[in-house]
Amino acid sequence: MRLLEMLSWPLMAVLLLSALRNVRARKCPRVCSCDSKKLTVACTGKNLTQVPPTINEITVKLDLKRNNLGDLVRGAFSHTPYLTHLDLRSCRINTVREGAFRALARLVQLDLTNNNIDIIHQESFDGLSSLKNLFLDRNRIEEIRPGAFSQMGSLTLLSLTHNQLVYIPNMAFQGLLNLQLLRLSYNSLNNLETEAFAGLLSLTRLSLDHNELQFFPTATMTRLVALTHLDWSFNPMTYLGEMTVSMPKLTHLSFAHMALQDLSVAALSLSPHLSHLDLSHNQLHYLQALTGTSQLQSLNLTANPLWCTCVLLELRVWARAGGVTLHGTCAGPPHLSDEPLEGVLEQDLRCRRQDGVMRMEEEEEEVQGTTTTPAVKKNDKCPENCLCEPEAQHVSCEERGLTKVPRGFHNNTLLLDMRGNHFHYLPSNSFRDVPRVVSLHLDGCKIHEVVDGAFRGLKKLVYLYLSNNELSSLGSSAFAGTQQLMYLHLDGNRLVRFPSMATLAHIPRLQELHLERNRITTLEPTGLLSPIPTLRGLYLTNNSISTAVPKALDPAPNLEILHLGANELTQVPSDALGHAPQLIELRLSGNPIRWIAAKAFQEVGKSLTHLYLDGQGLKKMDRDALAGLGPALLSLYLEDNQLENLPDLSPLTRLRHLTLDNNPLMCDCSLLPLHRWIEQTALNVSAVCGYPVELRGQTVMEVDVFRNCSSKTDHTTTNSTNLLEAPRSTKSKPLVLSAGKPKRKHRPTKAKPLVKPAKAASKKSGKSESSLNHHRMKNTKRFL
Structure with a gap:
C-alpha cells in the first residue's frame, strides 16, 4: 500500500498540473488569442459588444481594437486588475462612464484612438493612477470638463489630435503634474483661457498646430514655465x-x-x-x-x-x-x-530709396522691365489697400483708414480682417462678396450702427468680432443670415441693454457671447437666453449690472461659464443661478457684495467647479453660505476681502485651490476649523492673521493660539461664534461691530446664539437672570 501511495503521487501531480492548464485554457475567450507565457490577450476585429468576462485576471496586455463596444460601463475591466497595456482603438466607443477604468491601477498605456468620444467627463479616467501614456486622437471630443485628469498624476504623454476642440477652459489639465508632452494638433481651437495650462509644471513639449488660433495668448503661455518645444504652425x-x-x-x-x-x-x-x-x-x-x-x-x-x-x-x-x-x-x-x-x-x-518697401519694389520692377510683383498682389481679386493670400484664404485690410467695406474679394476667403478702420455704420448686405467667410474681424472700427441685414449672406460665419466699437443698441435683425454663428464678441461698446430675444433668435447656435465693458444695468426680461439654448459662455464683466430678475437665465441648460465681475451687484443672484444646472465657473469678483446669505450657491452646487468671490469687500458669510457646494468645487477665490472668519470648508473634499490673501482673519478659537482644514488638506494657502493686534501679520499655520483651544471650546465656537453673522464675544468685538451697516442689518439674528451660552455662564457665577438682562441691555446700548 505504501509503495502504491509512493507511485501515485507523481501521477496525481501530473493530473493536477493538467487540470490547472485546462482551467487556464478555459480562461481564454473563444474568439481571442492568448499567450500564457507573455500574459497577453488579443481579441481584435471580432465585433465584440462588451469586454469578454472570461479573460484571465493575470493578463497584463489586452488588445481589443476594431470591435463595437459602444459605452464603456462602470467596472468594465474589474476582472483584469493587472493590466499594464490596453488597446481600444477603433472600438466605436461613444462614452466612457464614471469608473470604467477604476480597477486598472497598474495600467501604464491606454489607447482610445479613432472612437466617437465627444466629452471627457470629470471622472472618466478615475483609478488610472499609474498611467503614463494616454491616446485620445481622432475622436469627436469637443469638451474637456475641468478635473477630468485630476487623478492622473503619473501621466507623461497626452495626445488629443484630430478632435473638435474649440475652447480650452481654465484648469482643464489640472492634476497632470508630471505631463511632459501634450498634443492638441488638428482641432478647431480659437480660444485658450488664461489658466488653460495652469499646473502643467513639467510640460516640455506642446503641439498646437493646425488650429484656428488668431492671436498668441501671452498670459496663457507664460504659465508653461518648463516648455522647451512649441509648435504653433498652421494657425491663421x-x-x-x-x-x-x-x-x-x-x-x-x-x-x-x-x-x-x-x-x-x-x-x-x-x-x-x-x-x-x-x-x-x-x-x-x-x-x-x-x-x-x-x-x-x-x-x-x-x-x-x-x-x-x-x-x-x-x-x-x-x-x-x-x-x-x-x-x-x-x-x-x-x-x-x-x-x-x-x-x-x-x-x-x-x-535706391528708403521711403518704404512697396515703393522700392515698384522702382526695382521698372528698372528691370519686368511684371514680377510681390506675393500679396498675385491675386487679381483683391481690393486696393488690402493684402490677400489665396492659398491661406486670408485677407487683411487692417488699419487702412477705410470708411466703407471694400468690394472685389475672392469668394473663397475664409478669414477677413478689417480691424482699425472707420466704417461708422454697416449697411445692409455689406459682405455679399465673401459668402464663405468663417471669421470676420471688425474690432475698433468706430461702428455706431449695424443696419438690419448687414451680415446677410454669411451663412458659414462662425466668429464675429465687433469689439471696441460705439454700438449703443442692436436691431432685431442685426445678425440675420448668420445662423451658424457660434462666437460673438460685442465687448467694449456702449450697449445699455442685453441684446433682445428677437436679435438673438437669428443666431440659435451661439456658444459664447462676450459683452464685457458695456453699460448694461439689468439682466431682464425672463428667458433672455431662450433663443440661444446652446450658449456655454456668457461674459458680462465690467458693466453696471445691479439686478438680475429671478428667471433671467431661464432656461440656460448648457451654460457653463458666467462672468459677472466688476458690476454693481450687492448680493449673489441665487434665483437666477438656479436655471443654469451645468454651471462650472462663476465669477462675481469686484462686486460690492458685503454679505453672502445661506445656501447662496446651492442650486449650482453639484456642477460648480470654480467660484470667484475676490475683491468684493466681503465682510461676512453665513455659516451655511457654501451649503450645497461639495466635491465638484476645485477652486475658491476669496482674496482682497474683509473676512475675519470662514464657513466650514470640510464638505469641499476636492478643493485644490483656495486664496485668502488680504483678509483680516481673527486668529482665535473660532478659526480653529480653518486651521485644521488647511493642516489636513496640506494645501498651500496664504492665510494671515489680522486680529488680534498682537498676532497681526503672522500666518494662521504658524501662530500658537490654536494649541489652547480645547475640544469643548471648539464645540462652543462652532455652535455660536462660527455663525458668522453673530457678534463676536472677544475683546476685539467693538472694533468688528463698528465696521459697517451690514452688521446692524442682521442684528436680530445675531443676538439669538448668545442666549444659551450666557445662561450657562450665569448659573456658574451665581448671577440672577435680571442682572444678566441688565448687562445685556447695557451692551446693546453701547453697540447702538
Whole structure:
C-alpha cells in the first residue's frame, strides 16, 4: 500500500498540473488569442459588444481594437486588475462612464484612438493612477470638463489630435503634474483661457498646430514655465507684437505655414534661450534683427516673399555676427530671385530709396522691365489697400483708414480682417462678396450702427468680432443670415441693454457671447437666453449690472461659464443661478457684495467647479453660505476681502485651490476649523492673521493660539461664534461691530446664539437672570 501511495503521487501531480492548464485554457475567450507565457490577450476585429468576462485576471496586455463596444460601463475591466497595456482603438466607443477604468491601477498605456468620444467627463479616467501614456486622437471630443485628469498624476504623454476642440477652459489639465508632452494638433481651437495650462509644471513639449488660433495668448503661455518645444504652425495668425512670446526655457518655436505679415523686433525678447525659430511659409516681405535672442542658431524663412534689398541688410549683418543660419531664398528683386539668403552678399542688399518697401519694389520692377510683383498682389481679386493670400484664404485690410467695406474679394476667403478702420455704420448686405467667410474681424472700427441685414449672406460665419466699437443698441435683425454663428464678441461698446430675444433668435447656435465693458444695468426680461439654448459662455464683466430678475437665465441648460465681475451687484443672484444646472465657473469678483446669505450657491452646487468671490469687500458669510457646494468645487477665490472668519470648508473634499490673501482673519478659537482644514488638506494657502493686534501679520499655520483651544471650546465656537453673522464675544468685538451697516442689518439674528451660552455662564457665577438682562441691555446700548 505504501509503495502504491509512493507511485501515485507523481501521477496525481501530473493530473493536477493538467487540470490547472485546462482551467487556464478555459480562461481564454473563444474568439481571442492568448499567450500564457507573455500574459497577453488579443481579441481584435471580432465585433465584440462588451469586454469578454472570461479573460484571465493575470493578463497584463489586452488588445481589443476594431470591435463595437459602444459605452464603456462602470467596472468594465474589474476582472483584469493587472493590466499594464490596453488597446481600444477603433472600438466605436461613444462614452466612457464614471469608473470604467477604476480597477486598472497598474495600467501604464491606454489607447482610445479613432472612437466617437465627444466629452471627457470629470471622472472618466478615475483609478488610472499609474498611467503614463494616454491616446485620445481622432475622436469627436469637443469638451474637456475641468478635473477630468485630476487623478492622473503619473501621466507623461497626452495626445488629443484630430478632435473638435474649440475652447480650452481654465484648469482643464489640472492634476497632470508630471505631463511632459501634450498634443492638441488638428482641432478647431480659437480660444485658450488664461489658466488653460495652469499646473502643467513639467510640460516640455506642446503641439498646437493646425488650429484656428488668431492671436498668441501671452498670459496663457507664460504659465508653461518648463516648455522647451512649441509648435504653433498652421494657425491663421497675421502679426506678432512686442514681447508676445514670454517663455523662459523655450528653445524650439515653429510659426510655419501661417499668415504672418509682420513681426516685432522684440516679439521674442522674453524668450532668451530660443535656439531654433521656424517662420517658413508666411507672408513676410522683410524682417529686422530680432532683439533678446542671443542664443538663436537657426532661422527658417523658406517660402516667404522676401525682398532682398537694404531693408534686409540689418538682418543679414545680425545673423552673421550672431552665428545664426538663415534658411530661405530671395523673392526679388529679379536679379536676386531664388538666391539663397546665406549666399547673398551684403553689398548686394542695396536700395535706391528708403521711403518704404512697396515703393522700392515698384522702382526695382521698372528698372528691370519686368511684371514680377510681390506675393500679396498675385491675386487679381483683391481690393486696393488690402493684402490677400489665396492659398491661406486670408485677407487683411487692417488699419487702412477705410470708411466703407471694400468690394472685389475672392469668394473663397475664409478669414477677413478689417480691424482699425472707420466704417461708422454697416449697411445692409455689406459682405455679399465673401459668402464663405468663417471669421470676420471688425474690432475698433468706430461702428455706431449695424443696419438690419448687414451680415446677410454669411451663412458659414462662425466668429464675429465687433469689439471696441460705439454700438449703443442692436436691431432685431442685426445678425440675420448668420445662423451658424457660434462666437460673438460685442465687448467694449456702449450697449445699455442685453441684446433682445428677437436679435438673438437669428443666431440659435451661439456658444459664447462676450459683452464685457458695456453699460448694461439689468439682466431682464425672463428667458433672455431662450433663443440661444446652446450658449456655454456668457461674459458680462465690467458693466453696471445691479439686478438680475429671478428667471433671467431661464432656461440656460448648457451654460457653463458666467462672468459677472466688476458690476454693481450687492448680493449673489441665487434665483437666477438656479436655471443654469451645468454651471462650472462663476465669477462675481469686484462686486460690492458685503454679505453672502445661506445656501447662496446651492442650486449650482453639484456642477460648480470654480467660484470667484475676490475683491468684493466681503465682510461676512453665513455659516451655511457654501451649503450645497461639495466635491465638484476645485477652486475658491476669496482674496482682497474683509473676512475675519470662514464657513466650514470640510464638505469641499476636492478643493485644490483656495486664496485668502488680504483678509483680516481673527486668529482665535473660532478659526480653529480653518486651521485644521488647511493642516489636513496640506494645501498651500496664504492665510494671515489680522486680529488680534498682537498676532497681526503672522500666518494662521504658524501662530500658537490654536494649541489652547480645547475640544469643548471648539464645540462652543462652532455652535455660536462660527455663525458668522453673530457678534463676536472677544475683546476685539467693538472694533468688528463698528465696521459697517451690514452688521446692524442682521442684528436680530445675531443676538439669538448668545442666549444659551450666557445662561450657562450665569448659573456658574451665581448671577440672577435680571442682572444678566441688565448687562445685556447695557451692551446693546453701547453697540447702538
